[in-house]
Amino acid sequence: MTTKPELQTEGSFVxxxxxxxxxxxxxxxxMGVSFPAPTGFGEGAAITKSLGAAMFDIAPGAIMGEGETAxxxxxxxxxxxxxxxxxxAALVGAVMLARxxxxxxxxxxxxxxxxxDDMAVAADGGPGGDDS
Numbered sequence: 001m002t003t004k005p006e007l008q009t010e011g012s013f014v015x016x017x018x019x020x021x022x023x024x025x026x027x028x029x030x031m032g033v034s035f036p037a038p039t040g041f042g043e044g045a046a047i048t049k050s051l052g053a054a055m056f057d058i059a060p061g062a063i064m065g066e067g068e069t070a071x072x073x074x075x076x077x078x079x080x081x082x083x084x085x086x087x088x089a090a091l092v093g094a095v096m097l098a099r100x101x102x103x104x105x106x107x108x109x110x111x112x113x114x115x116x117d118d119m120a121v122a123a124d125g126g127p128g129g130d131d132s
Contacts, residue, residue, distance in 0.1 A: 045071050 041047065046068040053060040054073025064070060099106060 041071060042069055044068050047071050051076060 044067050046064055049063050049068065050060055050071040051073050052058070053063055053070070054076075060070035
């Protein structure tokens with residue numbers, strides 16, 4: 001027989017109120033801020049070539065074609081590092097959420113361990129456990 005799920009309310013009111021207050025404060029800050037007009041890149045900007053030149057420490061003028069202008073690559077470094085940290089944190093979080101532990105030991109999904117010798121298998125794939 002299944003039971004109806006119940007809402008756990010012990011100790012969560014303070015955390016919920018704090019989350020709502022933080023949401024209101026951040027909403028007010030973001031609504032009140034004014035951003036400058038986006039400028040974008042100039043005509044003929046070679047973004048990919050500029051990033052390649054910055055990555056391999058080549059002078060951008062050495063690989064630019066006629067009519068192409070270089071873009072400073074330092075502005076992309078911060079965005080790349082932030083994305084790197086977020087993706088690594090997401091990967092570590094996914095691994096930790098997927099890992100199961102029972103009584104302090106790691107358990108693999110779908111594998112049950114038994115102490116029966118009947119379940120033993122020889123290295124050649126045949127039944128094992130005794131010399132029969």
